[in-house]
Amino acid sequence: MPFIPLKLKKYLSMRGVGLYLALTFSALSLLLTCILVEVIEIAATNSVETRIGNGLAERATQTSDAFDRGLFERYREVRLMANREDMVTISDNLHDNRVQRRRQLETLQTTYPYYAWIGMTDANGKVIVAAHGLLEGMDASRLPWFNNALSGINLGDVHEATLLAKLLPADKYPINEPVRIIDIAFPYLDKAGKTAGVLAAHLSWHWADDIKRSMFTARDQSNIDSVIVNKDGKVLLGPAELEGKTINLPSLKLAQKSAAGYTVETWPDNQRYLVGFSRSTGYQSYPGMGWTILVRQSETAALLPLKKIQLKVLWSGAAAAILFSLVGLIVARNIILPLRALAKSAQRIQNGEIVNIPAPSSNSNYFEVQALTASLNALVGNLFKKESALKELNLTLEKRVELRTAELGEALTKVTVSENRIQSILESAQAAFVGVDSRGNFSDWNTQAEKMFGWTRQEVLGKQMSRTIVPLRFQAIIDKTIAQVYQARSADRSRTATDTGNTNAMKFLNHRMERLVLDRENNEFPVEITISLVDDRDNYFFSAFLHDISDRKQIERMKNDFISTVSHELRTPLTSIRGSIGLLVGGVAGELPAQAKSLLEIASKNCARLVRLINDVLDIEKIESGNMRFEMVNQPLLSLAQQAVEATQGYAATFNVRLIMSVASHERTVQISGDRDRLIQVLINLLSNAIKYSPTGGTVTLQLDQHKEAGKDWVRISVIDHGSGISKEFRPRIFQKFAMGDSADSRKKGGTGLGLSISKHLVEQHGGRIDFFSATGHPTKFFIDLPSIAALSV
Template identity: 45%
Template sequence: MPFSLAFLRRLPPRALSAWMALAFSLLSIVLTLVLTAAIERKATEQVKTSIGHGLAELAAQTSDKLERGMYERYREVALIAQRADLGPDAPHAQRRAALDRVRASYDYYSWIGMAGMDGTVQVAAQGLLEGADVSRRPWFRDALRGVHAGDVHDAKLLASLLPRQAEPLRFVDVAFPWLDAAGAPRGVLGVHLSWQWARDVERSVMRGVTQRRQAQALIVDAGGTVLLGPRALLGTRLALPSLGAAQADAKAAADGGYLVERWPDGASYLVGYMRGHGYGAYPGLGWTVLVRQNVADAYAPVRRLREYGLVAGVLLAALFSLAGVLVARRITRPLGELAQAAQQIRAGQPAAIEAGHGRYTEVRALAGALGALVDDLVRRRAELEELNATLEQRVGQRTRELEQALATVRASEQRVAVILETAQDAFIRVDLQGLVRDWNPAAEQMLGWTRAQALGRSVAELVVPEQFRPLTRAALRQFLQTGDHEIVGQRVERVLITRDGAEVPVEMTTGVAGTADGAFFSIFLHDISGRRQVERMKNEFVATVSHELRTPLTSISASLAMLADGMAGDLPPAARGLVGVANASSERLIRLIGDVLDIQKMEAGRTPIERTVQPLAPIAVDAVAAMRGFAAQAGVALALDASDGAGASEAAPCAAVDRDRITQVLTNLLSNAVKFSSPGTTVHTRIEAAPGKVRLAVADQGAGIPEDFRERVFQRFAQADAADSRRKGGTGLGLSICKAIVEEHGGTIRFESRSGEGTTFIVELPAAPATDMAVVAHGNAS
């Protein structure tokens, strides 16, 4: 300030530059110091809160990962206990091999075995503890009482059998009773989950944080005993305010929290806490996750922020004061040459700004700056045009390269097509009496019979398995009577037997050739053993990947939903829109994964089907009612039509079905019908009784199924509108799932469609007498 006053004394009286310099300097100093103090105060509070929430979030992430991991193991052990290949009638070697595979599939299974009702271990992975008495072990007794998860404990029987580790062996027990065919418990399946799993979970969440922020994570059981954490605290019992808050505060129990507290070592820590409450069917063990950081280390960023704020305030005040003086001096320079500069610009001439100290030279400087800016813009525009021209050349070059690559691909496709067309499959010619009349070398190699041995023999007796021979003869009689059969002209999969009695799966194409008197069946066989194996491996791979993707996707979807609900505060409109798009896409991925898992379970026979004789009308009523809200959003009406007697209790059409699965079929068909119907139209659901069958039909008034898509309707991921920009949502798995469910019930599903008039999907199920309202069958309990 003294420097400014001395500067003012040297200026002429009432100099504008002096007054403006003084005003700029004072305003800059006052505003800079006030804003710096306010920002520093607010930022300090926010940083403290952010640090605390950060520790609470780490605790919540660790707790969630622990609970979800335990849920996965809990559910996995429950499913293992239901496996048919581990039943009491399975051979001992088979049961041990199955348990070995289970243990090898998950490294943290330190031990897995099955004990009888007397507590004697009957079979175990790698034979560990077979014959040992575990009747007094808590996991054995608790499993029979309905408690399937036990807290952390030290190894006892296994301590001397398993390899030594740096840390003592500790386990978490998961156990379920295993049942016989009648549903009675025959023993307990127990798993010792290595506590090293929890250590790895903690490391995966705290990786980088431990070294960068000197933070430590602890896992404490419901009684306050440290299960995992620093070695000095392992096994000790803690009585901390954070543990009490985690157990008593309902909001903290759901979201976690943080506080500053003094620990037994005399140091003060900032502690984030979260108490687990299980996940899904897993009830939880009451573990509390604590993430602690020394207060001095935790709030070090706050101290640095204050120091930076003080230094920045002083520097900004000095900088703004100096800038104010400079700006004031330039603004108050004489403005005499402003008109000349304006005339030059108006005349289209460059306004040259000459260095000088005449009056209002700041206006000339401004004009020169504007002129330079215009010149710079012109230059940049020319450079941009040149860049665009170069870009067009590069795009053209890339387009030509893509065209060449496409031509190469097409040529490769043509070569592959030629190879496929010239490939030799097994060929059999059979006359109308079912006798072999021709037999090529490929058939000899595939089925083991030479041509001389096969000619003149019945094809059914030669290559058809014994259990399918009556059906083969019936199909031949049907063709002779009607001149038609459903497999003629179709590519179907069948199982044949070789000369050695081995079964071989084939893809069979049957055609009718020759004149009326000399007609014969032309049968081409393609061995699909390799393809079956690849499909099985593919299905197992898809199931595994889908299963592993579900957990992170669920977390992503939940996080996006919380963002959309304002958990992180009000978002800008553009960000809110992007969050909505991401949330919708994650939900669609979750549905896709769920459908893929359903398909895999059905193919593997792991989907339980509880079939009960019951009327179908109530099922249809419930399905239509469940879809009315969805249909109303699309402007589509739903109607339920029933033939005479279909809704009456005495004469209602009945079938032995699993109510939930048939409801799933109807809701899938109704969902498709609504999506492909125009607003203002009606989707009809009909129930009809036919001889020996019950028919369910869902009819829409949409555009119909395109001709080129009808053969692929029931294939997986098949969608009529399959482009990335399609208007209709869906995964393309719904109809495939419907077909699998209906066929599991011994029924059929088909469709009738006309372009512009709509589509009707028809489900036919074997009828059952209404008087027999009892459970008639059970599905596979995998």
């Protein structure tokens, strides 16, 4: 670059701070310019639009007023002509009068040449006289202006005059252009005050062009358009591409509301315009035509001066950016020269030379350079001291490395031995063992797992567990559970593996469960599985022991089938026996001896007990086989409770126990969804147990309450007795099958030990839960929580 001065070449060759400062000054200048341009655009655009829009609105108002005043003059002129006394003497028999009136009409047409036609009709609509004789003798009775004039409508909107166009002079009305007119018509009266006919004038639409030219200069017409729109939205006057077309613009709607104003909108040509609008409201006695005057200017043309100002500001900013860049280069030179001297000294130190960095010259004697020089000299001194200490430390480093290597080798040996021992234990285990990492992939697989599933260890390691041994319908829930465990563990790493803050995600751990799995042949079979979480704080994995329980399940099915068959076979003869004994006790065979009757009553009670036992066994069989059906119906809870109390009143009387219902008034309308018979069965079970274990003369209370839990409405049904309570040892297994209290009193009370187990299943199938509160020697409270769906209207 031979044309660039030497000093400028030097500045351009600078790197680092100097170049960045120059670029920063230039960038800031450009940024300031852009901001200024944007501010001008935002601040000035609204102001310019408002000013121009108000000006256009004023133009529209003035144009509307000019049209209203112009039509008012024609409206008044024709009305005065119709009211002139000398006009009523016209008669078909008075030739001279007709000639005279024709001259008067022609004089009026000459005075205001925009009258395309002026004439008079008789009462029947026949044109009896007209300027220049045009259309004389024509029947106008069917024309709108004649009938409207008789009805009091004196003005007609702009329309084409097809018949009249053929008769008008071609010098004023070219044949190739349509003749558009406005009808002005008034009835005139004879001397008797009756309607003698209609005086009508057709005002040429050229009148509107003349007004438009008078309102807008040649300069205005080059960039401003005026548009006249009738009340139906049709363009009467405006750009050629719009005339005769119907438009629907926001400005028209605004004109109907506010009469005058401006807006910015997009027209059918897809261009945006500033539009001033004004609605015709008439003038004095002239009622107005309902026209809307729109004066528009292209938004681009309106804002052109503002764009020129923005362009000037932009060019000025670019020039300022160049100037600031040159200033930045000069300032940067004075800054970087002492820094370069420091950099050279630092480079010599890096090469191993012992250098004492000289103090800065007086030309660059500013605080930062002095502080940096002093810091570097101190750093060099410390560096050489530490270098000596490092050499001394290296002499002993090899011995330390040998010692640590030996310790690591010993630890590795222990880990290897421990791993081999664990692997040997897993291989000798009778159960299948599976390890799954935090991403759900297999990380371990023993020999028993190979036998159970058919895959070798090498085939499954690294594969996704849920896509290998889990049936398709369970894969999504398994993946979700693994993800929840990961989120829970990540949420609080300070907790233990089984206390990660998410109980739901961990509830399956360390519990024996039954699940269905798939073998290599895609066959499903049941297993008993126990899963644990092994967590070393840096990583974790799931360990699972599995037992194939296919044989056990088969035996259980056989047992259930046997119990079901035997129960069904026993219930039929028992029903017959119970019925026969009932008939004998009822006296169907005559009066029985007291001893025989007593024996039959004992037999009847034991038959009833045996039937209840068989029904309970059948219910358990249905529960375990999944064949129990429920008919869920919306119903009031109070009637269920009342029916259960009524069903157990007789049983309570045999124990001399009183049943009480405690229901608040607002609880009587509670409604639930459930199987009526099954819910009554649960309540009868609870009431019977409470009666059975209540003291003679005691009370059993059935209570209804409502409460909220987790944002949902629940209803609680409580059965409270005043017996001796439930022993602490029996409470954990009270809802198990065939579970009965161990005391002699419990055995004496009788029962199958199935009622509470059945009740628990029925309640859970309704989306509820069953539990109790009890302490030895204190009243016992069994309760059922069911979701409440609504309250019945009282």
